[in-house]
């Protein structure tokens with residue numbers, strides 16, 4: 272049996288990794304992390320040492336990073352013969368996901384998430400095909416570098432409204448909700464031309480806007496239900512289960528993993544409404560006497576003119592646009608929450624950095640106005656804080672899986688077609704050769720002149736933006752928007768608020784979340800810097 276096992280599962284010519292068992296592969300290596308809840312990954316090197324025990328709270332990115340210490344930057348595991356390849360170095364992600372993007376940009380077919388829950392046409396789930404390419408072109412026209420300056424007034428206004436809402440109370444939970452509203456409100460306005468119902472003092476933590484509430488609920492279902500456990504359900508491994516009447520057999524439907532049918536039906540209805548409701552708003556607004564202008568309405572009008580010329584009707588265009596619009600809307604929420612809450616956490620742990628940024632901002636604005644994007648070149652310390660927040664926060668630690676479309680060979684290792692390839696962004700952003708004392712939040716690392724800053728290649732290689740937003744042909748299409756919107760938000764917060772110092776030692780900070788890494792709840796203490804700051808906010812928000 273030992274000989275047979277070693278023949279069948281020999282890793283000669285394949286990437287290394289923990290030994291798999293027959294049939295189930297590395298399932299037992301994954302079980303300890305299946306219930307990851309609140310965790311601390313800030314200790315260097317204990318958190319990732321090879322000997323530290325794995326507990327149910329150990330997140331997947333730490334487990335993958337430990338494997339990298341043992342087996343190297345390219346680690347292969349398999350789950351019931353589905354290979355997963357973790358890439359934990361800048362070279363590996365660059366060589367495979369970027370340079371060989373033509374074959375590393377597909378997405379896995381996920382029966383539960385895609386077909387049964389109705390998410391298969393969201394951009395992040397679409398196979399690398401004509402559809403995904405058309406959708407990405409639409410995304411670039413909405414949020415590419417050239418489009419962003421046209422949104423500046425909206426960004427400025429949304430920032431002021433965020434600050435105004437913080438003035439009337441800012442627990443950690445409220446800041447989370449406001450960060451969700453900020454991102455959701457921006458995309459709703461740009462994409463659908465919809466202006467959310469304003470917050471009021473008596474909303475008791477419940478967002479008054481139906482679309483924002485719907486987005487919060489659906490993104491939560493997507494992240495914490497459908498995609499929990501890596502998005503792999505029993506029915507993904509045994510597709511024939513979908514044909515069985517499991518719901519009608521009480522004993523069977525109560526078994527873990529087999530109660531998926533009822534859930535899928537419920538979630539699919541919610542997801543469909545999430546896509547259709549804002550789309551219906553665009554259509555009815557366009558037909559009204561007072562139509563609002565939006566990304567969707569502009570493209571629909573252009574297409575209508577085109578159709579009149581060619582005398583053809585193009586359903587594909589409407590379909591692509593509807594799903595692309597939803598993808599922008601749904602992908603911006605949790606990522607923004609993760610980034611913005613991490614910024615508040617960093618400032619609570621490092622009041623000295625916040626103070627330095629405030630002094631710099633005051634010099635430029637004179638304390639008489641909110642910062643604008645035009646000020647950015649004069650605010651190098653604030654830029655360093657922003658870059659360090661991107662690195663330290665690492666909002667999506669394991670990227671999203673890419674699927675390899677044909678057999679490949681890398682550094683002598685054979686990688687099988689169909690392998691799911693996962694960029695371990697967290698491991699890269701904690702690489703000591705790129706970021707000495709990598710676990711520390713240290714904006715100064717972006718200002719130091721004794722590191723080889725003159726070396727352009729090195730600078731490019733260590734810029735967190737090369738990793739935080741994913742890779743190659745699936746890289747996040749919202750990156751340019753975040754670069755402006757999140758920068759403006761943190762500039763506005765620092766210009767007008769003081770964030771109270773936290774008692775937690777920095778390396779004991781707790782985090783949570785599987786797909787998106789967010790600080791666990793903490794005592795957030797935010798106060799306006801002065802009455803003048805309050806007046807500034809009121810004025811800008813009106």
Ligand code: HEM
Nearest residue numbers: 394395599602603606610666667671740741742745747749
């Ligand atoms: C802090 C903010 C954000 C972070 C850290 C982030 C990060 C990411 C990452 C890591 C991916 C996976 C890329 C890959 O598979 O290689 C991704 C995909 C995506 N993001 Fe973002 N994102 C952010 C904000 C946004 C915003 C504001 C939008 C919308 C305007 C957006 C839209 C998308 C879409 C549609 C995809 C799927 C792309 C595809 O599969 O082709 N993201 N994002």
